[in-house]
Amino acid sequence: MLGTIILVAIGVLVFLTLALWVFGERWRLLRPSTWRMMREGGVGLNALHAYVYTRWTNQYAKLLVSMFPFLRSRPGARGARWFSDHYHAKVLTQEQAEAIINSKKGIPLRDLEQIIPYPMARNLVLKGPPDVAVYECCCRHARAKPCQPTQVCMVIGQPFVDFILEHNPHSSRRLTQAEALKTLQEEHERGHLHSAWFKDVMLNRFYAICNCCKCCCAGIEAMAKYGVRFMASSGYVADVNQELCNLCEACVDACPFHALSTTDSNVARSWELCMGCGVCVEKCPTQAMSLVRDEKKGIPLDVRALA
Numbered sequence: 544m545l546g547t548i549i550l551v552a553i554g555v556l557v558f559l560t561l562a563l564w565v566f567g568e569r570w571r572l573l574r575p576s577t578w579r580m581m582r583e584g585g586v587g588l589n590a591l592h593a594y595v596y597t598r599w600t601n602q603y604a605k606l607l608v609s610m611f612p613f614l615r616s617r618p619g620a621r622g623a624r625w626f627s628d629h630y631h632a633k634v635l636t637q638e639q640a641e642a643i644i645n646s647k648k649g650i651p652l653r654d655l656e657q658i659i660p661y662p663m664a665r666n667l668v669l670k671g672p673p674d675v676a677v678y679e680c681c682c683r684h685a686r687a688k689p690c691q692p693t694q695v696c697m698v699i700g701q702p703f704v705d706f707i708l709e710h711n712p713h714s715s716r717r718l719t720q721a722e723a724l725k726t727l728q729e730e731h732e733r734g735h736l737h738s739a740w741f742k743d744v745m746l747n748r749f750y751a752i753c754n755c756c757k758c759c760c761a762g763i764e765a766m767a768k769y770g771v772r773f774m775a776s777s778g779y780v781a782d783v784n785q786e787l788c789n790l791c792e793a794c795v796d797a798c799p800f801h802a803l804s805t806t807d808s809n810v811a812r813s814w815e816l817c818m819g820c821g822v823c824v825e826k827c828p829t830q831a832m833s834l835v836r837d838e839k840k841g842i843p844l845d846v847r848a849l850a
Contacts, residue, residue, distance in 0.1 A: 575709065579702040580746075593744040597703070598710050604681035608761050627772045631661050632738040632753070632762060633844045634777040634818045636834060637727065637825075640737040640752055642847050643699065644723045646671040650846050657842045658849075660775055664741035666748035667846075674704040675723045678715035683759040695730055695754040697723060703750045730754035734797045736820035738762070738774060739844055757799035767801065778843035779819030779834040783810045787831035794823035794832055 580593065596603050635643075643650075650669040659665045676698045683689035697718070698707045707715045718726065727737065733756075740751045757763050762773040781794075781802070788810055795803045795810070802816035803823060810831075819840060823832045836843075 575705070577706065577710075580706055589744050593742075593746075596742075596744060597706055600681045600711075601679065601684045604761060605685045608685060608764070623769065623771045626765075628661050628663055629743050630740075630773060631659065631664070632740045632774045633659055634774055634820050635737040635739055635752070635844060636777055636779060636819070636821045637731045637737065639777070639843060639845050640727050640739075641724055642845060643669075643739070643752065644673065644675065644720055644727065646673060646846055646850075648850070650850050652846075652849055655844075658775075658844050659741055660841060661741075663743040664745070664747050664749075666741075666746075667739075667844075668748050669700045672720055673700050675699055675718045675720070676704040676707050676715050677718050677723075677726060678707055678711055680753070680759070682755070682761045685761070686759045690733075690735075690756045690758050695726065695735075697726065697752045697754070699750060699752060703745065727752075727754070731821075731825055734822050734826055736799055736818075736822050755799070760799070763799050774818060776817075776840040777819035777821075777834075778836065778838075778841050779821070780814060780817045780837045780840060781812050781819065781821075781823050782833050782835045783812060784831045784833070785809045787829045789829055789831075791828060793826045793828060797822050797826040 577594070580590070646669065648671040650667055650671065650673075652667040653665070655665040655667065677694055678696055678698065680689075680693050680696045683693045683695075694714070694716075698704050698715075704717070708717060731737070735754045735756045738753050738755055739749055740753055741749050753760075753762075755763060765771040765773055783794075790805055790810065792805055795805055799820060799822060800816045800818050802813045802818070804811050804813075819834055819837075821834050824834060826832075
């Protein structure tokens with residue numbers, strides 16, 4: 544039965560592809576970047592999954608978010624574990640994100656088990672300086688009143704950049720290194736965190752830097768509400784200098800992971816919840832917050848040291 548359904552689905556896809564190839568350039572399914580993706584990743588259900596995800600990202604994300612409540616009916620549910628294994632990110636500090644964009648040489652790093660503690664998609668393969676494209680954030684796009692701007696998701700490296708630009712020409716654009724660094728800095732100043740995303744369907748490796756806000760990000764929502772561990776720590780934790788702290792609670796309000804709270808006399812940090820993103824450091828008006836290295840949180844994704 545399953546085989547029949549797959550054959551019918553493939554037949555329909557082939558028919559639509561041929562029809563759209565003939566009747567419309569705007570809606571053409573197969574483009575030069577599509578063939579490149581297929582050559583590198585093979586042909587099959589994984590390739591079809593990758594195509595649907597990157598071609599119709601907004602629709603895909605809305606469907607994914609709607610599935611979260613059903614994936615976790617109890618702690619440790621199989622659906623939640625499957626998603627956290629196949630779709631996951633590494634939180635980056637501002638300096639780490641900039642180092643990836645600023646790379647002048649290739650970064651062929653594979654099997655990063657200690658950096659990305661998930662069983663799939665642990666590769667980071669880039670040719671420096673990396674190609675970068677920015678397009679609409681699917682998480683912000685799914686919200687009624689999204690944070691602005693919405694064009695902040697940064698696709699890194701080939702063949703992903705060409706695929707996004709060819710298949711989503713009206714919602715994406717290529718960035719220079721300077722423009723990409725400017726985007727990172729502006730998002731950092733807005734109090735948004737950086738994360739490097741890995742997916743097994745995306746050639747089993749790193750493919751994007753997202754600039755996430757706690758209001759809209761589906762990954763943060765899944766972690767906070769449903770316990771789906773989409774993100775791994777940066778390898779740092781926030782540290783509070785209580786002598787400099789004036790208990791203004793700017794850090795508490797800014798923290799995407801609800802890791803900070805105040806008492807009558809100081810700011811308390813939850814070690815378990817803190818992901819080391821550095822948003823609190825940016826928002827602290829008295830410079831009482833800083834990031835400190837914590838080996839128990841894992842190895843940082845710092846290409847300057849790893850490469």
